[in-house]
Amino acid sequence: MIEHMEFELSKEYLEAFTQAVDAKEADFVTSTLNGVNPADISEVIRELDAEQTKFVIDLLDVEVGAEIIVNLEEDRQSLFLENFTADELATFVDQMDSDDGVDVINELPIEKREEVIASVENEEKAGYILDLLRYEEDVAGGLMAKEMIRANLNWTIQQCIEEIRKQAENVEKIYSVYVVDNEGKLLGRVSLKKIILSEPDALVADIYEEDIVSVGTHADEEEVALTMQKYDLEALPVVNVKGKLVGRITIDDAMDVITEQAEEDRQMMTGISGDVEEDDTVWVLSKARLPWLVIGLVGGLLGAKFISLFEKDIALIPAMAFFIPLITATGGNVGIQSSSIVVQGLASYNAFEDTLLKKMLKVFFVAVVNGIILALIVFGIVIFSTSDQAMAGTVAIALFSVVLLASFMGTVTPLALDKIGINPAMASGPFITTANDLLGLTVYFMVAHFLYGF
């Protein structure tokens, strides 16, 4: 139970709120949203369109408005931001941390970006944003904020406290003070707890923690998240190639990386393109799902074409048709299992990874074990129920081959995708299932053709 705001975030409130917005009743909006956590207001905003959102944000404090704009879903941000002038946007950006500011600016058309940055009053912030624009969004440099507290190695604790006071407004969340040398090179950190417990005249050099984990600006966002998770960090300093402290990533951003990654993987695996949700429109949902269904359809038609080559065989022995779903389904299941284990291995950082050869050998052995067991089960059941040795042999051999092939495909495909920079989770999606279907059918009918001696 989230203790506060429970009442206001109700369906009834939303209805009253939307009506008030449409009737431009500013009083209702400001009075009911007064003091409400911006994260909660963002949930209400989610239900509004661009124009309604603009109306509400204009009525709120600029800090609250800034936070709401940051919280807008990425796919709606650029549309919603069109309603604001460059000057208005600059006022909001002024209130954002530089990492959020640059994310918002990245959603704007190029011309407007420069206008907004030029209009940001806080010159330091404008400089920060210009600096951050240089980085890709999915590396440490694109995640970090420039706002943080840094202390020189030669300072006293009192000087650190002065610096915190000076920066208090700029840096919302402070966990540590980062210690740098005269060249700005990151040396370590002093936690706020230690600052509180130390004498004001204590020297940073005497008490700082030297063992500090940092990442380079070009570290991949997943590496950032894994590092923060491994070392249980709430903030991670970012250094450039020379070891100079250039920014700080906070845990909320790492957490977003993890959930977005999981979401993207799921969509890849289920063949849904784009970031759709249950409450999108029928048309958006259809459109997101159709491409992969059509690919599956094309695969199915190719399969049909392929099976038709064996039309005469099927006319003679219709039982051959019976086991088509068994073969394709097993191929699909094995392929997805294999690729899933590989994808998981790729996602988790492991210092002592097996070589590719060792991996492939293990995949091969697992496939052999499972293939033999499944083939034996099927052989037994088919022999028992039909006494057709040729059929039982065909299905068993085909099944065994399919397990082997699908394991191989399921292992190689994500590795290959990863090598060329495509999300390997795609290898667990409909495309590969379809490919495995075709492969399985080929094996099945070839084996049958051979065993029956057509």
Add this chain to the structure above:
Amino acid sequence: MIEHMEFELSKEYLEAFTQAVDAKEADFVTSTLNGVNPADISEVIRELDAEQTKFVIDLLDVEVGAEIIVNLEEDRQSLFLENFTADELATFVDQMDSDDGVDVINELPIEKREEVIASVENEEKAGYILDLLRYEEDVAGGLMAKEMIRANLNWTIQQCIEEIRKQAENVEKIYSVYVVDNEGKLLGRVSLKKIILSEPDALVADIYEEDIVSVGTHADEEEVALTMQKYDLEALPVVNVKGKLVGRITIDDAMDVITEQAEEDRQMMTGISGDVEEDDTVWVLSKARLPWLVIGLVGGLLGAKFISLFEKDIALIPAMAFFIPLITATGGNVGIQSSSIVVQGLASYNAFEDTLLKKMLKVFFVAVVNGIILALIVFGIVIFSTSDQAMAGTVAIALFSVVLLASFMGTVTPLALDKIGINPAMASGPFITTANDLLGLTVYFMVAHFLYGF
């Protein structure tokens, strides 16, 4: 790039290290691990067996050993802990936060649990652990630690600082001081930043932040994670039904919940039972994958049995067999897409959720749109390539029906599973794909039977 320790975490080091452990060369172990971050030592430990692990942990500082034990993978913890006596374990638990301590104790056999708790020296910690044992592992009470800083509303900042000093050793990470009244009811918080910037004689009552988000002890772990993510919190206070502050959840635990959930979902979706990884043995991997493959096999055999009912039809018109994979594959794809969107909706907290009826209607319309488009494509292609109207009609109608049915199944199944307390992600797994296969075949052959007028 993780800046420090890069060299030691190499394959060569691991080899030398394992040899040293087997040869009981204590010197090599202590000298190379001296000063190394426990999270990194844990990665080395991952590669060792229970006995080797015991040898290494015994050589390390007890705090480091405690952290390594906490970091052990859950499925190996209970096995590894067998090698330690209750007294030894108590020494380690003494060094852990109460939430980690209770997790470790939960892995022990019941008799040993009491022994360990009785041997924990710090009586306050023992009490904490006894208290935490009452909660299920997957609710807020099971995630929280009892260690935190609480301040009475009537205190001064100086008194808060004294309390922090007193608790400094017990509470490793301090983000805020929680403000309570005389009955222990949670009123708000004061951030460490504010404590540093306030005068020592300032009153907590004057400066504390009243707008605080908390959860109840029985809140589900996913709700905890979503709440922390929504409000960007690094720590979340937990209150009992009377509003009394009873514990605190830190962000690292919420992050673990999110990754474990994503992992579990993926395994459900791919039909792998248990928490297996690429580097498990061939046998473990086979065993984790076989159950679902066998279920798929049984489904495939049922499918074979079912198709065999139409043996005569197939002998007359072998072309009926051609489209079996098309029908089953499309059913599978549509089913997985639908369930995936539902599962995603269930996982994300939404205050303004659509009613079930509205959801189902939307699913229905999406299915109709996609079904019609796919059916038209297939009808066109089959007519064009075979001129067989009955066949084109059969495949198109069957495909349309399969899309509708699979959408329905894919939507209802996860909702039903969720209702009865089973992870809804299972609805995207092989079990449902198999059910959809059978359903699709039924529709296909019934339609064919009818249209061809057998």
